[in-house]
Amino acid sequence: MAELVQGQQPLPPQSQIDEAKRQKLLELVRGRALARPTDLADDEVMVWPSLVVVEAVCATVFLLILTFLSIFVSAPLLERANPNQTPNPSKAPWYFLNLQELLLHMDPGLAGVIIPTLALTAIAAIPYIDRSPLGVGILGTSAKGRKIIGFTSVFTTVTLVAMILLDEYKGRGTVFGIGHWLLEKGAPREFTEIILPSLVILGGIATLMVLVQLIFRPTRREMIISLFTGFYVTFIVLTIFGTSLRGEGQDLSWPWNLPRVHH
Numbered sequence: 001m002a003e004l005v006q007g008q009q010p011l012p013p014q015s016q017i018d019e020a021k022r023q024k025l026l027e028l029v030r031g032r033a034l035a036r037p038t039d040l041a042d043d044e045v046m047v048w049p050s051l052v053v054v055e056a057v058c059a060t061v062f063l064l065i066l067t068f069l070s071i072f073v074s075a076p077l078l079e080r081a082n083p084n085q086t087p088n089p090s091k092a093p094w095y096f097l098n099l100q101e102l103l104l105h106m107d108p109g110l111a112g113v114i115i116p117t118l119a120l121t122a123i124a125a126i127p128y129i130d131r132s133p134l135g136v137g138i139l140g141t142s143a144k145g146r147k148i149i150g151f152t153s154v155f156t157t158v159t160l161v162a163m164i165l166l167d168e169y170k171g172r173g174t175v176f177g178i179g180h181w182l183l184e185k186g187a188p189r190e191f192t193e194i195i196l197p198s199l200v201i202l203g204g205i206a207t208l209m210v211l212v213q214l215i216f217r218p219t220r221r222e223m224i225i226s227l228f229t230g231f232y233v234t235f236i237v238l239t240i241f242g243t244s245l246r247g248e249g250q251d252l253s254w255p256w257n258l259p260r261v262h263h
Contacts, residue, residue: 087259088248088249088259089246089247089248089249089250089259091242091243091246092242094239094242094243095239097238097239097241097242097243098234098235098238098239098242099111099112099116099238100242101164101238101239101241101242101246102115102238104172104173104250105164105167105172105173105175105197106173106175106193106194106197107190107193107194107197109194110193110194110197110198115201119231122227123228123231126224126228129220129224130220130221130224132220132221134221135221140225141221141222141225142222144216144218144222145218145221145222145225147216148212148216148218148222148225148226148229149225149226149229151211151212151215151216151226152208152212152226152229152230152233153229153233155208155211155230156208156229156230156233156234156237157233157237159204160233160234160237160238161237163176163200163204164241165252168252173193174192175192175196175197175200178192178196179192179193179196182196205227205230208226208227208230209223209226209227212226244258247259
């Protein structure tokens with residue numbers, strides 16, 4: 001099995017087996033000897049310097065612009081805060097205004113904890129549900145995917161705006177007035193503030209999925225694109241309502257009628 005070299009002692013049987021295994025394992029290794037490849041495709045560039053230099057230049061330019069603005073343009077700050085006087089309305093930072101808008105229509109625990117947790121968990125699970133590499137990096141994956149994005153955006157915007165206006169008209173936080181009727185019939189408050197809004201949300205999602213399925217016959221990737229688009233549009237619409245359409249007492253108001261502090 002192993003040839004003897006002059007002056008070399010023969011290997012024990014177990015060592016011969018280990019040596020044969022080592023040689024076989026070495027034969028399985030395939031790789032380049034150089035760290036920097038020389039066979040780049042026509043549509044590929046190196047991260048350094050092609051990408052890093054562009055990012056460094058952009059970062060420098062934006063830093064100079066921000067420095068210039070901070071020196072020569074005064075920030076529109078108001079007077080010192082008065083701890084004895086709470087602004088009306090008192091609003092969260094803009095990135096939480098979508099949750100603050102939800103708080104007006106349902107139980108705080110559902111709007112502030114359960115829904116965000118489930119949404120973030122679903123987004124994190126997308127790479128495990130859709131593992132196909134096809135269409136990665138292409139907007140909408142395909143022409144049909146882009147049509148689904150447009151349809152979902154319109155459907156979500158119209159449905160969400162209609163639901164907010166109807167709930168505001170019938171009594172905010174009563175799920176279009178149904179909650180008041182159920183409370184009068186003896187239904188527990190947990191049902192009207194938690195279960196009923198959850199059913200409305202799930203019903204809207206299910207309606208979107210059924211319509212997309214019937215109209216477009218989507219793949220799994222395209223259905224996920226539709227659901228993510230619905231989440232994104234919901235985030236934007238709720239933020240717009242909370243930022244520009246909620247005045248004193250969190251009542252609906254036109255943007256030009258808002259207090260100066262919220263312009």
